[in-house]
Structure formats: structure tokens, C-alpha cells
Amino acid sequence: MSPGSLLRGVARRPVLALALAVIIGVFACALLAPLLAPYAPDDQMFDGLSLDGAPLPPSAQFLLGTDTLGRDLLSRLIYGARTSLLIGLVANGTAVMIGLAVGVIAGYFSGLLGGVLMRFTDLMTAFPALLLAIVLAALLKPSLWIVAMVIAMVNWVQVARIGYTETRSLAERDFILAERAMGAGNLRILTRHILPHLVPTAIVWGTLGIATTVLLEATLSFLGIGVQPPQPSWGNIVFESQSYFQSAPWLVFFPGAAILATALSFNLVGDALRDLIDPTQRGRD
Amino acid sequence: MVLLLARRLTQAALILLGVAAITFVLLYALPADPAVLLAGRNATPQTVANIRHQLGLDLPLPVQFWNYIVHLLQGDLGRSFNQKTAVAPLILARLPATLTLMAAGIAIEVMIGLTLGVIAAVRRDGAIDRLVMTLSFVGVSTPQFLVALLLLYVFAATLGWFPMSGYGTPAHLVLPAFTLGILGAGWYARIVRSAMIDVLGQDYVRTAHAKGVPAARVVLRHALPNALLPVIAMIGIDIGQFMSGAVVVEAVFGWPGIGQLAWQAIQQVDIPIIMGVTLVSALAIVLGNLLADLIAPFIDPRIRAG
Numbered sequence: 001m002s003p004g005s006l007l008r009g010v011a012r013r014p015v016l017a018l019a020l021a022v023i024i025g026v027f028a029c030a031l032l033a034p035l036l037a038p039y040a041p042d043d044q045m046f047d048g049l050s051l052d053g054a055p056l057p058p059s060a061q062f063l064l065g066t067d068t069l070g071r072d073l074l075s076r077l078i079y080g081a082r083t084s085l086l087i088g089l090v091a092n093g094t095a096v097m098i099g100l101a102v103g104v105i106a107g108y109f110s111g112l113l114g115g116v117l118m119r120f121t122d123l124m125t126a127f128p129a130l131l132l133a134i135v136l137a138a139l140l141k142p143s144l145w146i147v148a149m150v151i152a153m154v155n156w157v158q159v160a161r162i163g164y165t166e167t168r169s170l171a172e173r174d175f176i177l178a179e180r181a182m183g184a185g186n187l188r189i190l191t192r193h194i195l196p197h198l199v200p201t202a203i204v205w206g207t208l209g210i211a212t213t214v215l216l217e218a219t220l221s222f223l224g225i226g227v228q229p230p231q232p233s234w235g236n237i238v239f240e241s242q243s244y245f246q247s248a249p250w251l252v253f254f255p256g257a258a259i260l261a262t263a264l265s266f267n268l269v270g271d272a273l274r275d276l277i278d279p280t281q282r283g284r285d
Numbered sequence: 286m287v288l289l290l291a292r293r294l295t296q297a298a299l300i301l302l303g304v305a306a307i308t309f310v311l312l313y314a315l316p317a318d319p320a321v322l323l324a325g326r327n328a329t330p331q332t333v334a335n336i337r338h339q340l341g342l343d344l345p346l347p348v349q350f351w352n353y354i355v356h357l358l359q360g361d362l363g364r365s366f367n368q369k370t371a372v373a374p375l376i377l378a379r380l381p382a383t384l385t386l387m388a389a390g391i392a393i394e395v396m397i398g399l400t401l402g403v404i405a406a407v408r409r410d411g412a413i414d415r416l417v418m419t420l421s422f423v424g425v426s427t428p429q430f431l432v433a434l435l436l437l438y439v440f441a442a443t444l445g446w447f448p449m450s451g452y453g454t455p456a457h458l459v460l461p462a463f464t465l466g467i468l469g470a471g472w473y474a475r476i477v478r479s480a481m482i483d484v485l486g487q488d489y490v491r492t493a494h495a496k497g498v499p500a501a502r503v504v505l506r507h508a509l510p511n512a513l514l515p516v517i518a519m520i521g522i523d524i525g526q527f528m529s530g531a532v533v534v535e536a537v538f539g540w541p542g543i544g545q546l547a548w549q550a551i552q553q554v555d556i557p558i559i560m561g562v563t564l565v566s567a568l569a570i571v572l573g574n575l576l577a578d579l580i581a582p583f584i585d586p587r588i589r590a591g
Contacts (some may be wrong), residue, residue, distance in 0.1 A: 238434075248437065264423055
């Protein structure tokens with residue numbers, strides 16, 4: 001498929017085009033935060049609070065208002081994009097790699113090793129994932145990297161199952177048999193013939209999984225056990241200000257909207273990629 | 286059938302044992318020391334050691350695990366570190382609240398999901414269909430706390446129709462149940478739509494139309510029952526999800542369920558309660574799937590025959 005027809009395909013689907021634009025926007029915010037943010041994200045400004053110390057609603061000076069410490073919300077959201085994307089890419093990248101490794105090894109070496117790995121995967125599907133993530137994040141000293149690893153630990157399971165199924169069906173195909181008959185070793189078959197076929201799966205789950213990851217990070221941070229303030233994350237902005245949400249609802253709704261828009265965009269683009277790679281699944285699950 | 290049930294139950298027991306083992310190792314390998322927390326800020330090392338001994342935390346890990354499993358097999362989930370009472374009754378006392386919220390949430394999901402899904406399938410590629418396909422992603426892309434706080438802001442703080450938080454009357458149930466229900470409904474609609482499109486394309490549906498059966502009757506009586514299997518499977522999944530997965534909703538609305546119990550226990554490093562809730566949640570996940578598999582043959586006799 002040529003880049004031109006791909007672009008025309010996107011242009012025919014306005015929702016998808018919008019989703020792509022949001023993703024590009026979030027990446028731009030993360031990369032260019034110091035240039036785009038009107039204020040420093042942790043600058044507690046004197047004129048950022050009302051005379052009786054309340055956060056300010058959106059105005060010309062502070063486009064999205066200020067938070068309970070007089071910091072500019074827009075600037076914190078722009079820097080928060082860094083946190084969300086960093087965790088999204090690192091945590092989900094790790095999860096996809098763990099999942100693919102487990103799935104491919106279990107699918108290719110279907111003997112004892114494969115059996116043990118898949119039983120372990122089955123076991124993990126019976127684990128209450130959110131609870132596990134909350135327990136781990138709460139009991140470990142919270143930091144950005146810990147949160148990323150916790151999310152990776154609970155999110156690899158689905159990729160492992162898909163990788164397993166695809167590897168099993170690939171391993172039984174004739175061209176693998178022919179390759180083996182010609183004397184190729186396991187390593188060569190895995191790296192030259194199995195893994196390349198799994199690249200589309202990795203791309204689809206690398207995109208869809210970012211949505212799950214962004215949401216999980218937001219949930220952990222909302223509970224106060226994710227990324228720790230003053231480092232801004234969309235979840236911990238809500239955590240810091242939720243007791244003010246009646247008097248300062250913008251402090252909940254703008255970060256909430258950022259999370260929703262980002263997660264939704266990655267889900268929509270991931271779904272479109274899945275259709276592109278496997279047209280028989282179009283419009284289905 | 287009986288044989289299948291016996292095999293599935295054995296599998297379930299093994300899975301629970303595995304979950305118990307992994308959770309146990311994770312919890313005791315973590316740096317947080319419940320004895321230090323219980324002893325308080327100004328405790329001497331002697332006090333901490335005493336507490337550790339009382340709780341049995343000074344025993345070798347394999348011995349602790351063996352004791353735990355032996356008690357577990359007798360239905361004993363251990364004693365809470367903080368509340369000094371048995372864990373099982375603590376969890377049982379929270380079960381009605383969680384099950385109520387679960388049932389209400391699932392009912393809302395299914396009602397909205399079935400309605401939208403059927404309309405989308407019948408008017409395929411129409412405006413509602415496209416809306417449903419996008420909305421189904423909105424549901425799985427929205428953080429629970431956002432919907433919870435939004436509903437609170439509009440219907441409790443501004444309009445005053447429902448209480449801000451608490452438990453006991455049907456009015457208390459509405460907002461938390463809708464938080465779960467609204468978020469899940471989109472995915473149900475997607476599943477129903479996809480199954481309905483399959484069924485509507487089958488010969489017997491065309492035959493029914495050809496016989497002159499009214500269109501509404503064909504859709505609702507002939508086609509819909511055959512599209513329900515994936516919905517049953519999804520309900521099975523949600524039974525497992527909502528057991529402990531409603532932590533956020535329970536925290537925001539002050540709903541005294543299993544999730545809230547877990548959240549309090551996590552903050553106090555009350556390991557026996559955390560273990561107990563994890564096991565009960567895993568049990569719900571396994572039983573939810575099992576239930577869906579057991580109900581399937583009654584809905585679709587072909588599964589019974591095959």
C-alpha cells in the first residue's frame with residue numbers, strides 16, 4: 001500500500017484523522033513542553049490564586065485556570081503529556097516484549113517449556129490485574145519507573161496469548177517444515193521466519209496497549225500511588241485537586257479530557273491498524 | 286457434563302492455589318514491613334520483634350506459606366493484622382455491597398448495550414451504527430474516576446438528585462452503578478452488533494422474512510436469542526472484573542464494598558486482608574467464566590450436543 005493511498009484512506013475517515021492529530025499533538029507537547037508551556041509547571045505564582053487563596057478559573061492569563069497551589073494548569077497538562085507518553089511507551093513496550101517472548105517461546109517449543117509458560121499465562125488471566133497493580137504500586141516506593149514496571153507486569157498477558165496462537169499456526173506451516181528440512185536451526189527459524197510475521201501484531205498491540213497503559217497510570221496516580229507530585233501527571237493533577245472539584249471543576253475535567261482524548265485516539269488508531277493488517281476483522285471483534 | 290464440571294472445578298482449584306502462591310511471595314518479598322507499621326513511630330526494635338513474632342512473620346517463608354495454605358483449605362483466610370479479627374467475616378460483610386453494585390452495573394451495561402447493539406446491527410452503516418462503533422471505544426478509553434466525578438458534579442452537587450456518597454438506599458446506588466454501566470455499555474453494544482450482523486445474515490432469518498414474519502419479531506424473537514452467547518461470556522468476565530475492579534468507584538462514592546476494604550488494607554499493609562481479597566477476586570474471575578460456560582448450553586443447544 002502506497003503512502004498516498006494510505007493518506008487518502010485516512011482522509012476519508014474524519015474520526016481517524018482526528019485521532020491521529022491528537023496523538024501527534026500529545027507527542028508534540030511531550031517533546032516541546034518547555035517551548036509550548038506558557039509558564040513553568042511547578043511555578044507557584046502569587047497571582048495564580050485569588051485573594052482568599054482559591055484556584056482561578058480559566059481566563060486570558062491562565063487559559064485553563066490554575067490549581068490549588070497557584071500553578072498554571074495548561075503548563076502542568078503539557079508537561080503531564082511527557083509523563084503519560086513516557087510511561088505509555090516504556091511500560092507498554094516492555095509488556096509487548098515480555099508477551100511476545102512468552103508467546104513465541106511457548107508456541108514454538110510446545111513441549112514441557114511451552115506447557116509451563118502457557119499454564120503460567122492462564123494463571124495470570126485469573127489474577128485481578130487492577131488490584132495487583134494497586135498492591136504493587138502501593139507497597140513499592142512509588143516512582144515513574146516503578147509505575148511503568150508494575151503496569152508492564154500486569155499487561156503482557158494478552159499479547160502472550162495472541163503471540164502463542166500465531167506462533168503455533170505459523171510453526172505448522174509447510175514453509176517452516178521446508179526450512180527445517182534444509183537444515184535451518186531453531187534460532188534461524190525463529191528470527192528469520194516467525195518473528196517477522198509477528199511484527200504486525202506487535203505494532204497493533206504496541207498502539208492499543210498504550211491506551212490501557214495511559215488509563216492505568218492515570219488510575220494509579222489518581223489513587224495517589226502512581227507518579228508522585230510535584231512531577232505532573234494527568235492522574236495526579238486530579239488526585240491533588242479532587243477535594244476541590246465542586247468549587248474548581250476545571251481541575252478535574254481538563255486532565256480527565258486529556259486522558260480520555262489520548263486513550264481514545266490510541267484505541268481508534270490501533271483498531272484501524274488491525275483492520276489494515278487483517279481486513280477480515282474489519283468492523284468486528 | 287458432570288465430568289466436564291469436575292475437570293473445570295479441579296482446574297479452578299489449581300489456579301486459585303497458584304494465585305495464592307504468587308500473591309504470597311509478592312507480598313512478603315516487598316520492602317513494606319507490616320510489623321514496623323503496626324508498632325508505630327516510636328517503637329523500640331524489641332517491640333517490633335515482638336509484634337513480628339506474634340504475627341508469625343519471624344518464621345521461614347516456606348513455613349508461613351504452608352501454614353497459610355493449610356488454613357486456607359479449611360476455609361480460614363487468617364486474621365487481619367490491624368483489626369485483630371478473622372479476615373473471612375470481614376470480606377463476607379462487604380460482599381452484599383459489592384454484589385449489589387455488580388448486579389446493578391451489569392444490568393445497566395446489558396440494557397444499554399443490547400438496545401444500541403441491535404439498532405446498530407439492523408441499521409448497519411447508518412448514523413447510529415457509526416456512533417455505536419465510536420462510542421464503544423469511548424467507554425474503554427475513559428477513566429472511571431472521570432465519569433464518577435462528572436456524575437457527582439452534575440447529579441449530586443449541582444442538581445442534588447442523588448446523595449454524594451454512602452450506602453443503604455436505592456438512591457445511593459444510582460450514581461456508582463451508572464458509572465460502571467455507562468463505561469461498559471459501549472463494549473456490550475459492539476459485541477451485540479457484531480453477533481447480530483452474523484445472525485441476521487443467516488438463511489433461517491431470510492426464511493422468516495420470506496414467510497412474512499413482522500420485521501421486529503424476526504429481529505427480537507428469531508435473531509436476538511442466537512446473538513446472546515457473547516453477551517453471556519462478557520457478563521462472566523464482568524463478574525470477575527467488578528469484584529475488586531471497582532476500587533476507584535467504591536473509593537469515590539464511599540461504597541463499603543470489597544474494593545474499599547482492599548484499598549484500606551493496602552494503605553495499612555494488612556497482608557492477610559490483601560491476600561483474602563485477591564483470592565476472592567480470583568475466585569470470582571474463575572467462577573464468572575465457569576458460569577458463562579455452564580449457561581451457554583442452555584442458550585444454544587448445539588453446544589450441548591457437540
